[in-house]
Amino acid sequence: xxxxxxxxxxxxxxxxxxxxxxxxxxxxxxxxxxxxxxxxxxxxxxxxxxxxxxxxxxxxxxxxxxxxxxxxxxxxxxxxxxxxxxxxxxxxxxxxxxxxxxxxxxxxxxxxxxxxxxxxxxxxxxxxxxxxxxxxxxxxxxxxxxxxxxxxxxxxxxxxxxxxxxxxxxxxxxxxxxxxxxxxxxxxxxxxxxxxxxxxxxxxxxxxxxxxxxxxxxxxxxxxxxxxxxxxxx
Amino acid sequence: xxxxxxxxxxxxxxxxxxxxxxxxxxxxxxxxxxxxxxxxxxxxxxxxxxxxxxxxxxxxxxxxxxxxxxxxxxxxxxxxxxxxxxxxxxxxxxxxxxxxxxxxxxxxxxxxxxxxxxxxxxxxxxxxxxxxxxxxxxxxxxxxxxxxxxxxxxxxxxxxxxxxxxxxxxxxxxxxxxxxxxxxxxxxxxxxxxxxxxxxxxxxxxxxxxxxxxxxxxxxxxxxxxxxxxxxxxxxxxxxxxxxxxxxxxxxxxxxxxxxxxxxxxxxxxxxxxxxxxxxxxxxxxxxxxxxxx
Ligand SMILES: Nc1ncnc2c1ncn2[C@@H]1O[C@H](COP(=O)(O)OP(=O)(O)OP(=O)(O)O)[C@@H](O)[C@H]1O
Ligand SMILES: [Mg+2]
Numbered sequence: 001x002x003x004x005x006x007x008x009x010x011x012x013x014x015x016x017x018x019x020x021x022x023x024x025x026x027x028x029x030x031x032x033x034x035x036x037x038x039x040x041x042x043x044x045x046x047x048x049x050x051x052x053x054x055x056x057x058x059x060x061x062x063x064x065x066x067x068x069x070x071x072x073x074x075x076x077x078x079x080x081x082x083x084x085x086x087x088x089x090x091x092x093x094x095x096x097x098x099x100x101x102x103x104x105x106x107x108x109x110x111x112x113x114x115x116x117x118x119x120x121x122x123x124x125x126x127x128x129x130x131x132x133x134x135x136x137x138x139x140x141x142x143x144x145x146x147x148x149x150x151x152x153x154x155x156x157x158x159x160x161x162x163x164x165x166x167x168x169x170x171x172x173x174x175x176x177x178x179x180x181x182x183x184x185x186x187x188x189x190x191x192x193x194x195x196x197x198x199x200x201x202x203x204x205x206x207x208x209x210x211x212x213x214x215x216x217x218x219x220x221x222x223x224x225x226x227x228x229x230x231x232x233x234x
Numbered sequence: 235x236x237x238x239x240x241x242x243x244x245x246x247x248x249x250x251x252x253x254x255x256x257x258x259x260x261x262x263x264x265x266x267x268x269x270x271x272x273x274x275x276x277x278x279x280x281x282x283x284x285x286x287x288x289x290x291x292x293x294x295x296x297x298x299x300x301x302x303x304x305x306x307x308x309x310x311x312x313x314x315x316x317x318x319x320x321x322x323x324x325x326x327x328x329x330x331x332x333x334x335x336x337x338x339x340x341x342x343x344x345x346x347x348x349x350x351x352x353x354x355x356x357x358x359x360x361x362x363x364x365x366x367x368x369x370x371x372x373x374x375x376x377x378x379x380x381x382x383x384x385x386x387x388x389x390x391x392x393x394x395x396x397x398x399x400x401x402x403x404x405x406x407x408x409x410x411x412x413x414x415x416x417x418x419x420x421x422x423x424x425x426x427x428x429x430x431x432x433x434x435x436x437x438x439x440x441x442x443x444x445x446x447x448x449x450x451x452x453x454x455x456x457x458x459x460x461x462x463x464x465x466x467x468x469x470x471x472x473x474x475x476x477x478x479x480x481x482x483x484x485x486x487x488x489x490x491x492x493x494x495x496x497x498x499x500x501x502x503x504x505x506x507x508x509x510x511x512x513x514x515x516x517x518x519x520x521x522x523x524x525x526x527x528x
């Protein structure tokens with residue numbers, strides 16, 4: 001196996017006084033799609049936010065391509081190729097679709113061109129002059145992913161991209177993620193919908209109460225179903 | 235002579251024109267305040283001081299370096315913007331995380347210090363600043379004699395307001411500003427240096443105030459008190475237009491200048507209070523301001 005592209009060790013994080021992550025370890029190798037599972041409130045979002053650095057009260061080690069990014073200012077992290085799509089999508093109301101798409105600065109060569117994006121997401125092309133938040137939930141999710149693809153980031157943190165979306169749209173997002181995999185992107189995906197996740201993931205981690213409690217390969221999923229149903233409360 | 239509601243038309247028109255000139259300054263100043271408030275959530279009480287500094291900068295340049303009006307129109311705003319960068323980095327950036335009130339108190343304190351220093355050095359009387367030679371003279375409009383310089387101020391302020399609006403609505407820098415107003419953390423996570431964006435925004439707002447100060451110098455004289463006199467009115471304009479609304483600030487600025495002019499014709503006793511009366515009414519009926527989001 002190659003050197004891990006993203007390696008998190010002993011990550012702890014706090015919201016004010018409240019201690020939420022208690023030492024999270026995870027690794028993601030180049031070109032892998034790794035899925036983080038866990039119940040509501042397990043700390044999945046907090047893990048992604050701590051990796052990108054939106055949460056500043058953190059301890060531990062986060063190395064991206066060999067550098068510890070934890071001490072870096074937030075705006076330096078994206079430049080190392082880390083792209084973040086937040087759970088709430090973060091589409092800007094005062095920007096139209098096109099402006100939302102063009103907002104994140106390019107961080108590397110090799111991002112999707114505008115043509116490629118509008119081909120991949122024809123809905124966005126049609127509505128390029130609409131106010132960002134006037135899009136449907138699914139379109140907003142597409143926009144949130146598309147704008148990161150433009151930047152050339154090669155490590156993506158996706159927080160529940162299928163949350164609250166209709167099955168057809170979920171299918172579509174699945175296609176997009178597989179297309180990204182084929183392009184060689186490295187993806188850390190937070191997902192509760194593991195019927196969706198099993199289509200794209202190479203490996204899984206399971207979180208509970210701010211700890212990693214399990215990890216396994218995709219081909220081991222079938223044997224874990226019962227215990228997973230129990231931990232995830234499905 | 236043509237009369238309107240019993241008033242001679244020429245008197246009416248000339249007061250409207252004077253109102254438009256005052257309105258030009260209200261618009262430029264409230265625009266800068268709105269830009270700063272939109273992004274930094276700070277009510278910049280130092281805005282009047284920055285306006286005054288712009289005028290003094292031009293005056294210094296002329297008096298000690300023989301640098302005239304045109305270069306000053308660029309150099310003074312740049313100088314004041316630079317001073318404001320230091321103020322933002324040293325003082326303001328420390329209070330963003332606190333209640334808005336701290337930013338207001340801080341900038342109020344800064345204004346008192348800056349204006350106090352200038353009053354100490356230059357007293358309260360104004361220093362004259364002569365009109366650039368191309369703009370000397372006056373235009374006979376038939377109903378009034380318009381000093382050409384004042385016509386230039388109206389045109390310049392319209393251009394400045396339009397340019398600022400374009401900057402914010404149509405450029406990538408403007409897109410960063412608008413997005414960071416909504417969610418600075420997310421914008422920063424995309425790799426945009428948001429702290430620097432805040433500094434630049436403050437410098438931009440202060441630079442606009444200084445530019446207005448240079449434009450004002452030949453009309454109102456350069457005095458340490460010039461900022462204090464106008465800034466309270468400008469705050470009322472911003473409240474009436476709606477905090478943080480760029481378009482609101484500009485339109486309300488011109489509009490209230492005109493209203494003030496009209497009041498001088500119809501009920502001169504109220505001309506200096508009419509804006510505050512409107513402010514009270516707006517606050518009662520539409521507290522978010524005429525252009526603010528409810
Ligand atoms: N802003 C906040 N302030 C304080 N506590 C928070 C905050 N956000 C989350 N928490 C707490 O941190 C814990 C982990 O939350 P987190 O959002 O990481 O969970 P999650 O696994 O992403 O859940 P979900 O599946 O519902 O998105 C929860 O107990 C939550 O209540
Ligand atoms: Mg979450």
